[in-house]
Amino acid sequence: MEETTKKGDMVKLISAEGFEFVIDKKAAMVSQTIRNMLTSPGGFAETQHGEVTFPEISTHILEKICQYFYWSLQYASGKETEFHIEPEITLELMMAANYLHC
Amino acid sequence: MAMYIRVKRDKTTYFVQCDPTETTLDIKQKLLVLIDQPTDNQCLTLASSSETLDDSKTLAEQKIENDAVVALTLRKDDGEFEEVYIARPEDFTSYS
Numbered sequence: 001m002e003e004t005t006k007k008g009d010m011v012k013l014i015s016a017e018g019f020e021f022v023i024d025k026k027a028a029m030v031s032q033t034i035r036n037m038l039t040s041p042g043g044f045a046e047t048q049h050g051e052v053t054f055p056e057i058s059t060h061i062l063e064k065i066c067q068y069f070y071w072s073l074q075y076a077s078g079k080e081t082e083f084h085i086e087p088e089i090t091l092e093l094m095m096a097a098n099y100l101h102c
Numbered sequence: 103m104a105m106y107i108r109v110k111r112d113k114t115t116y117f118v119q120c121d122p123t124e125t126t127l128d129i130k131q132k133l134l135v136l137i138d139q140p141t142d143n144q145c146l147t148l149a150s151s152s153e154t155l156d157d158s159k160t161l162a163e164q165k166i167e168n169d170a171v172v173a174l175t176l177r178k179d180d181g182e183f184e185e186v187y188i189a190r191p192e193d194f195t196s197y198s
Contacts, residue, residue, distance in 0.1 A: 017194035019194075070103070
């Protein structure tokens with residue numbers, strides 16, 4: 001994977017409480033929903049600014065999802081580790097994952 | 103991708119891809135691109151131990167592992183660094 005950090009390669013995901021997570025576009029694209037938003041030619045505002053707001057996803061769930069994106073890339077590249085999910089967030093995390101198609 | 107760290111300041115978290123052999127300065131150079139602040143004006147602190155990271159040391163030497171949380175502070179106008187501040191979601195109302 002390309003290691004150099006470039007601003008255009010990053011996207012910002014914003015949670016319900018207004019917390020911002022700046023992650024690699026490649027990681028965000030693990031989510032089919034975000035991929036569609038960022039790559040559709042129709043001109044989602046998200047495509048231009050590289051910012052996606054999720055008013056229905058709370059901060060700790062969105063952070064867990066970002067961690068999952070990176071875990072998923074690492075797993076795909078052969079680093080097989082467990083992804084730990086705290087039991088108390090399982091339901092909320094599943095609902096967000098369902099929405100994000102990841 | 104070897105690993106990533108989570109660099110936090112206020113309400114923002116930067117997921118930064120890195121390698122255990124990279125130095126703290128390498129990380130600051132990556133942050134420079136994202137936040138437009140020269141590396142001299144950045145200070146990184148490991149959240150779990152509150153230890154300030156040394157520019158010339160590698161991540162491995164400073165026991166920084168995958169998914170580690172690192173606090174970012176910036177130099178203020180008076181030349182001093184601000185206090186570490188990472189906002190907590192509990193302190194903000196969710197509208198969901």
